[in-house]
Amino acid sequence: xxxxxxxxxxxxxxxxxxxxxxxxxAATLRSAWKERISYQEQxxxxxxxxxxxxxxxxxxNLKPPAYNKFIEIEKPKLIWKMEMDVYTAGDEYxxxxxxxxxxxxxxxxxSAPDWAKELTExxxxxxxxxxxxxxxxxxxxxPQVSPSPTLKPTVTSPSPSTNKGSYIELPLN
Numbered sequence: 001x002x003x004x005x006x007x008x009x010x011x012x013x014x015x016x017x018x019x020x021x022x023x024x025x026a027a028t029l030r031s032a033w034k035e036r037i038s039y040q041e042q043x044x045x046x047x048x049x050x051x052x053x054x055x056x057x058x059x060x061n062l063k064p065p066a067y068n069k070f071i072e073i074e075k076p077k078l079i080w081k082m083e084m085d086v087y088t089a090g091d092e093y094x095x096x097x098x099x100x101x102x103x104x105x106x107x108x109x110x111s112a113p114d115w116a117k118e119l120t121e122x123x124x125x126x127x128x129x130x131x132x133x134x135x136x137x138x139x140x141x142x143p144q145v146s147p148s149p150t151l152k153p154t155v156t157s158p159s160p161s162t163n164k165g166s167y168i169e170l171p172l173n
Contacts, residue, residue, distance in 0.1 A: 026095075033081075034082070036078075037078045048064035048067055076109050084099075099122075
């Protein structure tokens with residue numbers, strides 16, 4: 001059997017896919033990430049050493065420990081990196097909603113607090129960055145808003161027999 005690398009490939013950002021990092025190709029970028037994650041999963045399942053124990057059940061159905069570790073630890077990390085890459089490529093709304101779903105599904109993962117912090121920083125940047133990008137509003141008088149002349153609220157009191165307190169009745173016209 002071939003030797004497995006100690007650490008599976010965890011990032012595609014530095015190695016490939018630069019032409020796909022545009023807002024128009026965000027879906028293609030995500031698809032390429034998913035294929036890479038699937039390939040990594042299949043290679044670990046196929047090449048990792050199988051357990052050699054005598055247990056009840058089919059040996060061929062037992063998954064290698066490296067595969068289980070990949071599914072529990074590394075695959076969620078890769079999926080998070082994929083969504084971060086798609087977010088920075090231009091699909092902010094879709095990636096952010098998938099990141100939130102991913103975070104809720106993997107809340108017990110060791111990286112979940114870091115993911116929550118990253119997502120918060122992406123969605124709600126610090127005030128200094130936000131204010132630096134937006135024009136400074138010029139202070140001025142606050143315009144007065146007059147109520148609409150067509151709606152005139154009337155206060156009526158209910159009859160003493162119902163005793164529900166006062167309420168406002170608006171016309172339906």
